[in-house]
Amino acid sequence: MNNPSEGVMKSVIGIAGATMLFSPVGIPIVQGLAGLAVVGLGFFAAGSILGQFADKAQHKEKPDSIEDNLPFP
Numbered sequence: 001m002n003n004p005s006e007g008v009m010k011s012v013i014g015i016a017g018a019t020m021l022f023s024p025v026g027i028p029i030v031q032g033l034a035g036l037a038v039v040g041l042g043f044f045a046a047g048s049i050l051g052q053f054a055d056k057a058q059h060k061e062k063p064d065s066i067e068d069n070l071p072f073p
Contacts, residue, residue, distance in 0.1 A: 020026045
């Protein structure tokens with residue numbers, strides 16, 4: 001059987017945590033987490049772009065032969 005006081009404790013802890021995040025002490029924590037998210041997104045984007053460049057550099061296509069571009073057979 002579920003203990004009713006267990007559900008009440010979870011609710012109280014959740015409300016206390018949310019209140020702490022929006023208190024003057026918690027605002028810098030929220031801003032820091034947002035900053036980390038932005039920096040992480042920047043690193044992810046830079047890594048993706050560098051990965052695409054590395055793939056392109058490794059898989060170079062063979063240059064076309066001049067004979068392939070002649071207008072007559």
